[in-house]
Amino acid sequence: MIKIESLTFQYDGGGEPALRDISLDVEPGGFIGIIGPAGAGKTTLARAIGGMVPHHYKGDFYGSVIVDSMDTVENRMTDISRVVGTVFQDVESQIISSVVEDEMLYGLENFGIPRGEIEERLTFALRQVGIEDLRCRTIASLSGGQRQKVAIASIIALRPKVLLLDEPTGELDPGSSRMVFSLLKEMNERYGLTVIVIEQKIMLLSEFAKQLIVLNEGKIYCSGPVRQVLERAKELEGIGVNCPRVASLAISLKEAGCGEMPVCINVDEAETMVRGLLR
Amino acid sequence: MISLEKVSFGYGEGSSTVRDISFHIEKGEFVAILGANGAGKTTTVKLIDGLLKPTKGKVVINGLDTSKTRVSERARHVGFLFQNPDRQICRNTVREELAFGLETVKKDMSREDIDRRVGEVMESFGFSGDEEPFSLSRGERQRVALASVITVQPEIMILDEPTTGLDYRECSHIMDVISDMNRTMGTTVVMVCHDMEVVMSYARRALVMAGGRLLADGTVRSVFRDTELMLKASLLPPQITELSMRLGKGFENADTVGEMTARICSEMQVRRAGR
């Protein structure tokens, strides 16, 4: 679905390259979590996948990004965004209209979706995100979590093949954050949507994503299935990436000489592990 | 030090975002305010500093009623760190920014004293002083904002989601500085925070809010163990606490990775010896 080959990018006027020699392959139907310390190039990588780099944010671009067999440099950002739906970090500024329904219509109208299909897509997206009741509300009257859902729904309505989100739960409380991730999981599992999400909350990524990419200083530090990456929890803490406490517990037990055990990614697994040890 | 008595607050007629809240915070405490979005946490901390005045009830901080005194007069005793550093920072270099805070609240302080204090803080944060705040990263800007609050040496620190949008390292740094002030200088800390792991690691007392009401007030460990309460406030306990509750007898109060590891090791030994 997405193929990046030795991508190096440096913003105009920026001293250091934001991304260095990134290569990665995302299969259709993947659920990828991107994590890394501040300044690691996470947002730049997202922009490169969505075509904002180099079309909106200019700079020196080396290597190639192929999205659904389109080269992002040769194609317009508008064409790339038919495939990749992006939800940005700052919810506040990506909402263009003042009423939920208009916000939903905006992209649908622009991409020339036939009139007959618009209503169906609109209700589908609202239902998926669970905000049918908000359809006629003004954006100003919504809470942060509700606004985030509107932003996601307005992208889902466009039916992209890839859903790209930059820290979608930044301002949300733990409950709403989980809700957003459950929604992503459902879109991924039921509709085969490829999901790529940048997130600082490692606990959510560990539970919901299938694969993790850890970025550091513009490079891919490590990547692979979630468990495989979490095995390196100690190293990751060294570069400033947190790990779920239960993963640290497994590693700490291993170090204390309690035996070999696979890393755990949630409390259920940790419970099974401890009960196993005590049997 | 801080006391709220039957405090209510509403933005418009009839609406109320905080209802009938009472609590006292003594000097040197480290208190976390927990709750879902819209629970009234931010309103509560703004009420404490007097940025909002209660529509009902009374808020007393440092012996002064907030309704009768001005916020700006309190700034030398009360430091406020907001979620978004960009609202706090208003000078072009880090040095000017740090000095600005001091100049504003301690008008009688001499130039040399100001320079000395700014120098001290810059050194402990590792700033050269010539950095331009707006070209720094979000995490660095939050550190600048924190540094400028600390320069004033407030007796009370109020933090509104200070670690949102920061990575693990930045978050630990900010929290370590605050925790250090709390331990060494007895600074009172009141913090709104969504990250339960952070709350577990740093705070000692927790106030749990939902729908503008105060649901519970107790030690962090006891609050996280109250399953019904956590559900009501739509919160999740930290992973290790959850695990310790599920494991039950023999694992009470094991809330950190270290405690849990030690407990499991000793349980394993007991069982081995029993065999």
Next chain:
Amino acid sequence: MKDLFQYTAGNSVIHRMNPLTKILLAVCICAAGFISDNIFYLLFLLLLDMMIGLAAGVFKKALSILKGLLKVSIFLFILQVLFVRRGTPVFWIITDEGLMLAAKVVLRLIIACIPLALMLAVTQISDLANALVQVLHLPYKYAFTLTTSIRFIPQFMEEMGDIMEAQTARGVEFDTKNGLKKIGLVLPLCVPLLISSVRRTDATAVAAEVRGFELRTTKSGFKKYPFRLIDLAAFLICAALIAGAVLL
């Protein structure tokens, strides 16, 4: 203040008008106010403003705008009264003609300000932009600029409020009662405000771009904006207002 431009939902006669008609009506009331020299007609226009507010269910908003204009109005009134020398003196240096002129200036100011603000309160900006593009064939780029800048006003105000709050917390005396001092304190805050606004504008531009901003044409709207009977009636009222201003 910050909800001045916020849309107030409703289903009144005014709400149901075509967005362009609403704006035309507002502009006609303003124009009539400036053309007319008849104090009674001006008073009638003021009454009309308030009636529109009442009909559209935003009477409270109309009152609050009126209250907001009060200070400026009083200042303007006194200035006029003191500077107009013609006419017969009524009291000290105040003349009857001065009073009349001052009253008219103030009325015009109010008449000019209220209708536009009210119409914006009952029109969704996106509807206005869509109608401008579909009916008047305004290039979408301009319509987008219009909508985003109007949408930014409340956000801008909110941001300003938040910055002032944060500065008060660190000891800057925004809670002073001295207005002049406050203005002096606000100036240095323009830098952070500007920076956050530029960031925000850029973010909005990208968000629009990835949702097909460039593809939008005059035919893109899902909602259509035909002129109906209400609009026809409004046009007649507009014509009558202007005619009244010229004739009376």
